[in-house]
Amino acid sequence: MNGVPWESVIAVLGLAVPVAAALWEFFLAGRKRLGYRVQMDTSARDSATSSGPEAGVLQRMQWDGADLRDPSVVLLRIENVGWTPIVEDDYVAPANDPVGIRVAFPGRRVVGMVVTECSHTVLRDFFAPGTPGLGATDGVIRLPKVKLNRRAHYKVLAVLDRVPDFTEADFPDPEVMAGVVGGVRGGTIKKTEYYPFASRPVRWLLALLVLVSAAQSVSTFVRDDDTRAAPLDCAEGTLHLSGSTAFRPILEQAAEQYTKTCTDARIPLSDRSFAGSVPGLDTLAAQGDKAGLKDGRGLGDRLSFSDGPKSTGRPQLLPRPVALSLFSLVVHEDTGVRDLSLKQVRDIYAGTVTNWKQVNGNDLPVQLVSRNPGSGTRTALEQRVLDGRPLLAVTTSDCRSLDRSRAGRCEVADTPALLDTVASTPGALGHSEAGAATAHDGVRQVRIDGYPATLEGTDEGAYPYWETEIAYTYGEPPADSIAAGFLRYLANEVGKDIIRSKGHRPCSELDKPLLCRPSGP
Known part of the structure; x- marks a missing residue:
């Protein structure tokens, strides 16, 4: 009877070690732990041994x-x-x-x-x-x-x-x-290390895991196998992206990294493709209808990204939640306002407040700069901040012709244009994706009821201006298509790093990934 191959033994150890470490850290030694550091x-x-006049303070x-x-x-x-x-x-x-x-x-x-x-x-x-x-x-x-x-x-x-x-x-x-009920080792408060990563037994297990991984790597390289498979997410072809201007910076960086890894993939990006959430969904639906797909097949070369769910009437478009996105109100520097109550925000957008001095700001007419209809950022503002109330009527079709002597409202096509317009218009108030607003030097973000645009604020139910970023496909794309591969890429570690770097939270890191909503009330 032949012995068990040593590669199999390594594979079993590679599975057993992380499972044992996880069971110990999360179920045995990581329930409730109160710690302190001096x-x-x-x-x-x-x-007294120091030199200088300040030494004896x-x-x-x-x-x-x-x-x-x-x-x-x-x-x-x-x-x-x-x-x-x-x-x-x-x-x-x-x-x-x-x-x-x-x-x-x-x-x-x-x-x-x-x-x-x-x-x-x-x-x-x-x-x-x-x-x-x-x-x-x-x-x-x-x-x-x-x-x-x-x-x-x-x-x-x-x-x-x-x-x-x-x-x-x-x-x-x-x-x-001190002590906590249900804590490990009697619940007594413990002196912690500089960074409480893992207990000593777990560190030993992780060290063993490193040795197992090294052995597996050696086993792989010594094989007489000259073939090298492409990464799981890689696919060849051209992928067309459209939709949210607020989410575009993430997609640009992800597309760049994806095409570097997957050299047979092409993802061209254009300003015309990113005209807003609703126009992006319209484009995807039109392309799918034009393709005349049969047998339940879906488009494998197109994705559209929307700030929030689609409207009814598009049954062919299937959602994949990608990230929890934060938005922010932004003002021109001379408004003198950095914080507004939720009621004040609603009064401004209802036309009740027309001058910033009415909300303890400077004596300037309020100039509302908004996104065009179909913008997910605008829809999130109306639904989550304004309680479903629509915006005031537009007073001019060109933001550059706003009457600076009285309150008014105009609309722009995308997030960069909105931020530039708010930065150049005294008394202006606009709305933007929070990461883009932070990166723009000419505007100031406004807190709502004292809370800034943070993920912690949304979890606590205190900050209201957020939305779920959703990727839509036309039908179910083939598993080996570039659309399916790019979606998997956004959900893996590299994609999640890109999403986090722009101030968003990947859905997979939330308590309910499929809903992709804040964990608080």
Whole structure:
């Protein structure tokens, strides 16, 4: 009986190692983990050996008019290093006790403390003055039961002084006391490494996986096989893209990278193809009808991208959600406005507010610069921000002829034209894809109800201006077609990197990829 081929053994190990690592990290050691890091703990003695007039600043610190005996400064970072959120009820403490974490400093008393950094601005509400559970007594800092999403953190900066009866030269390390229900190793808070990537057993497993991969690579190269298959996503032919001007920068970069990898593929891009979401869908539908496809076949050489779902009446067009896209309101610099409430935005677009001074801005008429009908960016504005209300009537067909003495509205064809028009028109307000607005120096983005255009804001349900970017095909494209290959490319790691680099979130990274919506309410 022949022995088992060593290539098969390597293949089995290659499968078993990542499975074991995933089970350990995600199900055993990565449920709920509360961690801390002491990022700084320095005393006046450390500064005494330094040179220069600033060296003795710590030694000259005072409290209530008296010099500190032996002052020291500690910077402590509290973080969620697990894979699930931590909420108030997770802390191991009585329900009527608002304190979630206690930090003791043996041999020292706390002179003062402040929370200096929060990974998300919403965390600052937990540390407002007078918050129950927040404070310091003698040598103990008390911190409230803070909700922490995965990888969320905050930092505490404390000034300490030596207590009179402590005579040892060096201070013991701070003692951090906390725990979470259901956490690993009893749920006790743990001191973490600089970056909590994985536990030691998992790192050993990953090292083994590297060895297995190296062995597989050696096995591959020593074979007498001169053929090299093309990447799975590669296909030959010409692919025609159309649709959203807001999503065009992503498609341009993805097309460039795809054709470099797949040398038999061609993806020509033109301004006429990217005239907006609805015109792109019209073009795709017309080309599919013209092709006269039979037997349920679909076009394999065309894709159209839309900011949001298609309208009814196009049953042949099939959706593939690609990314969650963020949009932003933008204004000319001289409006004096950086934040608007949702009601103020609706009043402006309803014509109730016609001068920026009515919303605490400068004395300038409001000039609305909008995209043409059929723009997905405009549709998202109407549906998600304006609650389904249509825009005001156009006052001029040419934005350059806007009457600067009174409020007005004009329309442009694409996102670059809108941003340029807002930047050159005093009192202008427009709407754009957030990444393009950030890259344009002549405009300023407007917060809505205090929230900027961020993915975190959409997840929390606080920022309303977003939409799902959807790729449409005419029918089901053949699996070996360039349309199918390009869609797979957008969904793989390279494509997702390109999508993230432009400020969007790939659908595959969301809780419900097929719906591709924010995870919050």
